[in-house]
Amino acid sequence: MNSIVINREVRLELSNATLMPISDPHAIPLKLDYLESLVLRLLIENSNNLVTYDTFLTHWRSTEATHNSLTRVVSSLRSKLRGAGLSNNVIVNTAKKGYTFTSHIEEYKEVAKQHIEDQIVLEDTNESIDKDQTLDTSLIAKVVLTVIFSLLIALVFVFSVTYFTTKPTSFDFQNAMTTEVLANSDIKIELAYNSSNGLIAYTTKRFDEDNWQVAIFDQEAKQKRLISNKYKNINKPAWISANELMYRESDENSCELRKATIEKGEITNSIKIFPCNSGSYSSSISLFHHDKVLFSDAELNDTASSIFLGDLTTGKVEKIEKEHGGGIGFYNIIASPDSELVAMLSSTDGISHKIELVDASDNWRSVWEISLKVTNFSVGWDGKTLSFLNNRRGITFVSFKGSNEVARNSVPTFSPIKSIVSTGQGLVMTSGELVGQGLFYADIYTGESASFTTGSNAKNNFGQLYNRDEILYISNRGGIKQVWSFNTATKKNTQLSAFDEEKSINSLTVEDEVQKLAIQVEDKIEVYRIEHNKIVGPIYSTKGYNPTIYKNNLIYSKYDGESSHLFSQNFSSFEEKKLIVKGGFISKANDSDLFYSKLYFPGVWRYHPDKEDELILSLSSNSYRWLVDENYIYFQNDQGSLFSYNIESEIKSKVEFQNCTQPVDIDKGKCVSRIHEPSINRIILLD
Structure with missing residues (x-):
């Protein structure tokens, strides 16, 4: 869209x-x-x-x-x-x-609005059907390989076969070794590597802390030193010599770029070097030649960041006249002592992110650039090879001779990567989500429970109970979002899909009787068959939102520019599309009935094909946050408290299920709930 x-x-x-x-x-x-x-x-x-x-x-x-x-x-x-x-x-x-x-949101189309009469016709595009589609052997191979590698992820960060190659890069990544430098639940970002002594500086904080601090980790001694201030944020570390580190210290009202000296493992003699703006959305620091630093900062609060050149000897600061394009401006700069080319990262809209190499000796002229959808917190640049996250969330290596690209290679990753920095001989990276989103399984009646995504260090969403003993969910634990299954009996997680590129998945629904799964990808619904611990397809796709499966039918909503409506299509043919509810927005079903809410009228209605639908429960503004299980409707109020409503007795009561505080699915007394938990953040050395 x-x-x-x-x-x-x-x-x-x-x-x-x-x-x-x-x-x-x-x-x-x-x-x-x-x-x-x-x-x-x-x-x-x-x-x-x-x-x-x-x-x-x-x-x-x-x-x-x-x-x-x-x-x-x-x-x-x-x-x-x-x-x-x-x-x-x-x-x-x-x-x-x-x-x-x-x-409600819908794709904008410049078409004349039509009045809603007895029948509504909505445009459908990009529909496809292949009822006999089968999974080819290459896809089966991908699934098998992906599952095998995913089982190894907790032990080692693996790089394997390239999926795009021109010529070999100067960095021999295929024969590189990976070493886990550090792993714990502290959040880690903004890496800085000291090539003289192997010290790694990074910005960090605990899961429950407010302020950031800078840690300096000695790989040989396995010791960590902290630069911290109880009342201020310490971040943006950048080495400017073998024993000198620059960083940013700020609170809501003040900001300084400071320099600390490290002697015999101890941090001493921290002094102010340059002023900065505490109201910047983004900032960065990088050594440029032996006595100058480049840093990005906003001249005015909450505006785009520009580039500045600071002289460490005189303390003078000069603004670089380089157009930032608006938005956040330049949020990171990476210079190399071996090159006049500087890597700059910027974003004008928060959707696309640009990486460019500029020639400092030629009026900061851009000589190479690429636009990406994936966010790069930082990139690796050693003056010859540029390394960054690509749109498949793998790592691309681009080699340069002067300002000319001469080779490009890419490798997949098997864990979410957040920061990359060059060591001159390889890369240092952070692996794992900054804060994990997990899923928790609980049996409301027996008390049995399990956090089945613990240790995935990933974002896990949209858990749906399936086939009595299974839960299907979406996770990026393998690098990009895939469909996974958790078996509550065997306690085993299995990857079911093998998507080549990440899909922007907004919802998931599954039905065991028809062995079908539907996911919403942006403004499109894709339907898959479930076969032998894998999904096959998509066998059908259509424009729409909020899919639900009810009695061998796909139920989904569409928007006509004025309101949302529910449509039904039978899984047997997919050929006949039927309008069933004018104004319907989100639908959910139990074994016997279909329920729905409307876009602008808080409440839950029961659908009747042969008579007028009935309002069975009035709700506050959060009418979209409700679930149906057997004879109960569960919903959350504006404060997030969970309530149940008995459809037969019409009794409403507050409930407090243990281990089911943020339910995403409840089925026959079994609950899948979201939890936010610390993620294991790793620092990985590749050389």
Whole structure:
């Protein structure tokens, strides 16, 4: 989607992060800055689900992220949405937890609106069907190999066969060895490697801490030293000599770039070098020649960061006249003592991210660049080879002779990678999600429970109970998002899919009787067959949202520019599409009935094919957060508390299930619940 509609009132242009009123196509667009765009994109991707504070802050590529800065961004975003014509607040705050986006979204199409009469015709594109499609042998091989490698991930970070090759790069990555330098639950980001003595500096904090600090790890002595301040954030480490480290120290009101001296493993003599702006969205530091540093900083609060050249001898600072393009501006800079080429990372809209090499000797002219959808916190650059995360979340190595690219290779990864830095002979990387999102299984009646994603160090979502003993879910534990299965009897996790590239999966539904699985990928629904611990397909795809499987039918919602409606298609043919509920938004089913909520009318209705539907439960604004199990509807109020409603007795009561505090599925007394937990963050050396 290039453009979407919010609440029938506001158009969001994704390509340039602007808002426009639907009622006035000639109005001047309102520009979102990088963080406003990032927050809105996360809310839309998780529409109708709570996005926790930690989720926002861990997607924020800068360690300047704080709860106060997030509050400011959300307040500004709400103001701009109102300014663009949105009449209602669609960003709902759950106290001490996070935010929820409560509006329906749909792809924007410049077509004439049609009045809704007895029958509604909606455009369907990109539909395909292959009822006899089978899994080819190459896909089977990929599944087998992926499962084998995934079982090894907890022990070693593996690099294997390249999936794109031109000529060999100067770095012999195929024969490189991987070494786990450090592994614990402390968050680790912003690496700096000292090639003179092997010291590794990085920004870190514990899962429950507020302020960042810089750690210096001695690989030989296995010792760690901290640069910390109880009341300030310490981050952005950069080595400027064998025993001198620069870093950034800031709070809400002050900011300094400082230099510390390390002598015999001890940190001494920390002094201020340059002032900086505490209101920057992003910043970075890099040594440039022996007596100068490059750093990025915003001249004004909450504006794009520019590049500055600081003289370590005189203390003078000069702004580099390099266009940042707006948005967040330059959020990282990586220079090499062996080259006049400098790697710069920037983003104008929070959707695309640019890596470019610029020639410092030629007026900072860009000589090479690439735009990516995946976020690179940093890249490896040693003056000859540039290393970065590609759109498949593998690592690409690009070799240069002068300013000319001469070779390119890519390797897959088998764990989420966050930071990359060059050692001159290889790479140092951080592996694992900054904060893990896990899934917990619990039997409400027997008390049996298990956290089946513990140790995955990944984002795990959309757990659905299946075939009595299995739970299907989405996880990026292997690097990119795949469909996984957990067997509650054998306690075994199995990867079912073998997607080549990451899919933006927003929901999942599964039905054991028809052996079908449906996932929502952006604004499209893909249907797969489940066969022998693998999924086959997609066997069918259609435009739509919020899929549910009910009595051999795929139920999903579509949006016509004014309202949402529920449609049904039978799995036997997929040929006949039938409108079943005007105004229907989200549907869920038990063994006998189909229930749904409406887009603008909080509540739960029961569907009757032969008579008028009945409202069985009125709800507050969070009508989208509800589940059906047997004779009960479970829902969460605006404060996140869980309630049950008995459909027959009409009794409503607050419930407190142990190990089922944030349920994503409940089926016959068995619950799958989300949990946020520390992730094992690793520092990996590849050389």
